[in-house]
Amino acid sequence: MIELAHQHKIGLMLANPVMIAAGFAGYGKAYHGLINIETFGAIVTNPITLRPERGTTQPRLAETSAGFILNTGQQNPGVKKVIKQNQNFWAHLKVPLIAHLPADEPSDLHRTARALASITTPQGHPLIAAFELGLPPECTPRDVKAWLEAIQSDAPLPVLIKLPLGAPLHLIEAAAASAVALVISTPPLGSALNGSELVIGHLYGAALHSLILQEIQLIRQQVDLPLVAVGGIHTLADVQNFLSHGATAVQLDSLLFIDPQQAEMMAAELTNGF
Amino acid sequence: MKQTQITLIQKESIAPAWWHLTMTAPDLADRLIPGQFLLVRCADLFSCYLRRPIFPSPMGNDCLSLRLRPDPDPGMAWLLSRQIGDVLDVIGPLGKGFPLPQEKRNILLISDGFRLDPLLGQMNHALSENLSVTLALGGSRAANLYPLNSLPSAVEFQAATLDGSLGHRGLVTDLLPDLLVWADVVYATGSTSLYHSLKIQTERVRFGLVKDFLYGLLSPPLHPCGVGSCLACSLETAAGLKLICLDGPVFDLSEIGNND
Ligand code: FES
Numbered sequence: 001m002i003e004l005a006h007q008h009k010i011g012l013m014l015a016n017p018v019m020i021a022a023g024f025a026g027y028g029k030a031y032h033g034l035i036n037i038e039t040f041g042a043i044v045t046n047p048i049t050l051r052p053e054r055g056t057t058q059p060r061l062a063e064t065s066a067g068f069i070l071n072t073g074q075q076n077p078g079v080k081k082v083i084k085q086n087q088n089f090w091a092h093l094k095v096p097l098i099a100h101l102p103a104d105e106p107s108d109l110h111r112t113a114r115a116l117a118s119i120t121t122p123q124g125h126p127l128i129a130a131f132e133l134g135l136p137p138e139c140t141p142r143d144v145k146a147w148l149e150a151i152q153s154d155a156p157l158p159v160l161i162k163l164p165l166g167a168p169l170h171l172i173e174a175a176a177a178s179a180v181a182l183v184i185s186t187p188p189l190g191s192a193l194n195g196s197e198l199v200i201g202h203l204y205g206a207a208l209h210s211l212i213l214q215e216i217q218l219i220r221q222q223v224d225l226p227l228v229a230v231g232g233i234h235t236l237a238d239v240q241n242f243l244s245h246g247a248t249a250v251q252l253d254s255l256l257f258i259d260p261q262q263a264e265m266m267a268a269e270l271t272n273g274f
Numbered sequence: 275m276k277q278t279q280i281t282l283i284q285k286e287s288i289a290p291a292w293w294h295l296t297m298t299a300p301d302l303a304d305r306l307i308p309g310q311f312l313l314v315r316c317a318d319l320f321s322c323y324l325r326r327p328i329f330p331s332p333m334g335n336d337c338l339s340l341r342l343r344p345d346p347d348p349g350m351a352w353l354l355s356r357q358i359g360d361v362l363d364v365i366g367p368l369g370k371g372f373p374l375p376q377e378k379r380n381i382l383l384i385s386d387g388f389r390l391d392p393l394l395g396q397m398n399h400a401l402s403e404n405l406s407v408t409l410a411l412g413g414s415r416a417a418n419l420y421p422l423n424s425l426p427s428a429v430e431f432q433a434a435t436l437d438g439s440l441g442h443r444g445l446v447t448d449l450l451p452d453l454l455v456w457a458d459v460v461y462a463t464g465s466t467s468l469y470h471s472l473k474i475q476t477e478r479v480r481f482g483l484v485k486d487f488l489y490g491l492l493s494p495p496l497h498p499c500g501v502g503s504c505l506a507c508s509l510e511t512a513a514g515l516k517l518i519c520l521d522g523p524v525f526d527l528s529e530i531g532n533n534d
Contacts, residue, residue: 046505060508
């Protein structure tokens with residue numbers, strides 16, 4: 001077991017350090033029946049915003065060499081519908097669920113977080129274990145503070161912050177001051193052709209691994225709180241590599257598309273061997 | 275749906291432009307509905323990182339049939355270069371296939387493309403229910419149409435080729451006015467322009483497009499997850515945003531906008 005939120009009164013205990021990243025397991029149900037998602041240390045949900053988001057127009061996807069570009073523009077049905085559609089499923093899920101909240105107007109973030117934190121089992125246990133706040137590429141320490149206050153004012157759950165790749169030091173410090181752990185990182189933007197159309201979006205795939213490993217090294221020197229590595233992890237060796245170089249836990253992303261069984265096997269392996 | 279292995283047991287070259295693959299898939303074959311898809315892992319992470327969708331149809335004895343044309347896509351080219359005995363890692367069955375015809379007599383199957391297996395699977399269903407079936411195929415020339423020499427005699431076959439080398443000279447959609455009067459339900463695979471003319475001509479010939487008449491299989495070349503998590507396959511419909519991998523790939527075309 002690992003504790004990701006030492007200082008927090010509720011804490012965030014994981015059975016193993018292998019989570020699924022936001023965008024790669026829907027709201028938990030997507031892989032139901034295909035793999036056992038309870039094997040993972042935690043599941044981060046797809047983005048949840050106060051109001052429904054239609055997302056970007058097509059094309060949203062372009063394959064690259066050893067990866068792909070994806071831009072869905074935070075498409076989601078809004079917090080009310082997300083809760084309605086998933087509450088029953090979540091109530092029986094035996095794995096910590098971390099709700100991914102993209103940065104938004106503080107008043108909207110506040111309402112979204114409050115709605116999510118207020119859903120509980122009949123016994124009164126919250127169904128959401130923590131939040132992951134996704135920072136946009138451009139923001140200030142003051143923004144981070146406002147977002148954190150908005151989330152936490154009525155929702156006593158731990159908050160992880162997912163940083164943009166290459167975040168400046170003052171932003172890293174601001175995030176570290178208020179989060180229980182930092183998630184490194186939202187992948188960089190890239191563009192690639194889908195037919196004759198250029199798709200601009202986040203880059204996923206094998207190349208991320210070395211970018212993130214380097215980013216973890218830099219951030220490790222600056223701050224002292226748990227770091228979660230995400231980007232291009234494909235093998236158990238990749239996970240070990242991160243865990244022995246500064247990360248407390250990892251999130252799997254595109255591996256879920258490539259080989260879901262392999263992803264599940266890696267989590268199972270580290271449940272026993274950790 | 276599961277992630278499992280299927281084995282290539284037969285590979286025939288159907289001259290000049292087609293391949294017919296037969297795979298044994300004991301875990302999947304009898305659960306797969308024509309129109310549903312599998313995501314195949316192609317071994318080369320560099321040129322085909324994402325799994326490729328294939329649309330086979332069940333052919334009895336735990337086997338799946340897949341008719342393919344040579345394809346510039348590296349993933350599909352990889353698949354076509356597999357040899358007998360090779361094992362494929364697949365996820366499926368995914369999505370919703372063609373519905374079974376309910377209270378219909380005359381079944382029209384039509385394609386201007388290469389996803390023939392779902393149509394042939396649907397044909398077998400219809401024949402086993404003693405329904406009347408017409409299969410209409412279109413292509414640029416006779417050599418590009420799949421040679422359906424061994425069609426059951428109960429099936430009426432109509433062809434259209436641009437050069438007139440087989441059947442009607444022109445587009446397969448030229449045949450529609452008569453066929454649409456006859457049909458009680460239409461199952462289509464092919465290009466978006468085929469779906470577009472199916473809709474327009476249905477409205478003209480049948481004075482309106484009702485539900486449960488036109489079904490088409492929408493198939494973007496890539497489906498990263500196939501399970502509704504990546505949202506790469508979103509589609510605007512009359513009933514709001516849908517996902518092709520979960521809500522399709524077979525759609526009632528009366529619910530789909532004209533440019534899709
Ligand atoms: S392919 Fe991922 S949501 Fe449809």
